[in-house]
Structures are given as C-alpha cells and as structure tokens.
Amino acid sequence: NKAYIGDEKGKIFILRNYLSSEKNKNVVTKYEWHVHQVNSLFIDQEYLYSCGEEGTVVMWHLRENKRDFLPRIGT
Numbered sequence: 001n002k003a004y005i006g007d008e009k010g011k012i013f014i015l016r017n018y019l020s021s022e023k024n025k026n027v028v029t030k031y032e033w034h035v036h037q038v039n040s041l042f043i044d045q046e047y048l049y050s051c052g053e054e055g056t057v058v059m060w061h062l063r064e065n066k067r068d069f070l071p072r073i074g075t
Helices: none
Strands: 002-006 011-016 027-032 038-044 047-052 057-061 066-070
Touching: 002 038, 002 047, 011 038, 011 047
Parallel strands: none
Antiparallel strands: 002 011, 011 027, 038 047, 047 057, 057 066
16 A cells, blocks of 8 residues: 655655554655645656646656656746
C-alpha cells in the first residue's frame, strides 16, 4: 500500500506499507522542489506528476531519480 501526500510547504511524501500493523511499518520517501503548496498529484506507473502554486508541473521519474519541468502554466 502506498499513499502520496503533498503539503503546504511544497514537499511530497510517499508512504509505503502505511496500513501495515508491523512495528516501524512506514517507509517514507520525500521529494522536494516546489516552493509553495502542492496543489495536485497524479501517479502514472513509474512517474509522479506534481503541480504547485508557483505554476510548474514537475514530472518525477521515480525509478531513475530524475525530474522534468513544465514551467509557467499558471495556477
């Protein structure tokens, strides 16, 4: 089980095994790029798309640990 969370400070967290009853169950991955609140997240197999208040879409290549940008799209 995975949960994708964007916060008001521009950080994105991926929680793995968040429904597990085991001790130390959560594995957390943190992504940082946005300087303002993350407004939306979309997951498409090996990509995570995020958009923040600054008006940039970030395409995170999860397996390659890279990212691409689509800037100035507006909010």
